[in-house]
Amino acid sequence: MDLLTDRQRRFMIKAVQRGYYDSPRECSLTDLAVTLTVSKSTASRVLHNAEETVIKEFFAEPIE
Structure with a gap:
């Protein structure tokens, strides 16, 4: 599954x-x-949604 939409x-x-x-x-x-x-x-909405997905994926691992 792709992280972002096309x-x-x-x-x-x-x-x-x-x-x-x-x-x-x-x-x-x-x-x-x-x-x-x-x-x-x-543009703002699409970027914000993409950024949210990327950030949440990046920090999906527990932070110690």
């Missing part, structure tokens, strides 16, 4: 490629939404 994976790959996760950011959420041809709120 859409979530596509959005996260594009976000990484465009520098959305860089510090400082090379790409704003608005710029990313334009690139993905979706609204800013849709």
Whole structure:
């Protein structure tokens, strides 16, 4: 079973490629939404859901 949906994976790959996760950011959420041809709120929701899944999976092991 895949961790992310195809859409979530596509959005996260594009976000990484465009520098959305860089510090400082090379790409704003608005710029990313334009690139993905979706609204800013849709981009935010899809990324947030994908990030939630990735973080929860990462920390699924007990933390000591």
